[in-house]
Amino acid sequence: MKQDEKIYLKNQIKEKIEKLKAEIIVLKDLTQPISPDCAIGRVSRMDAINNKSVNEAALRKKESQYTALKNALKNIDSDDFGKCIKCGKMIPIGRIMIMPESKKCVNCANR
Numbered sequence: 001m002k003q004d005e006k007i008y009l010k011n012q013i014k015e016k017i018e019k020l021k022a023e024i025i026v027l028k029d030l031t032q033p034i035s036p037d038c039a040i041g042r043v044s045r046m047d048a049i050n051n052k053s054v055n056e057a058a059l060r061k062k063e064s065q066y067t068a069l070k071n072a073l074k075n076i077d078s079d080d081f082g083k084c085i086k087c088g089k090m091i092p093i094g095r096i097m098i099m100p101e102s103k104k105c106v107n108c109a110n111r
Contacts, residue, residue, distance in 0.1 A: 001082055005093060013073045013100050022067045027059040076100075084108050098099035 001009075031052055032060070075081050082091050086108035095102055 001093065001096075006076060009097065009100055010073065010076060016100070017066065017069050017073070020062055020069065023095065024059065024062050027055050027062060030055040031046070031059055060061070065101060072100045086111075092103050 013087045053084075073082075082096055083089070084091055084105040085103045087105060089105055091102055093105060
């Protein structure tokens with residue numbers, strides 16, 4: 001990977017991390033417990049519980065992506081950065097630019 005690509009990628013990762021931080025804050029607020037004394041109907045309460053479950057799943061996914069991006073940023077200067085952990089081949093730069101947290105090439109990720 002060329003130096004200018006690394007610089008660009010570092011900036012992209014930092015932007016994604018900041019965006020994820022904001023999304024995580026919103027999702028944490030949306031996953032707060034629903035108070036039983038809140039004056040909403042039974043159907044509305046069931047809908048709120050369902051939405052809470054969906055938001056909890058989204059929160060877990062965002063937190064996982066956040067951690068992976070932080071690790072990618074930490075390891076970007078490593079010689080192994082951009083190598084598939086399964087087959088050892090270099091991951092195409094296009095995939096790294098789109099998903100810098102990728103640890104596998106497309107072929108290995110689909111297996």
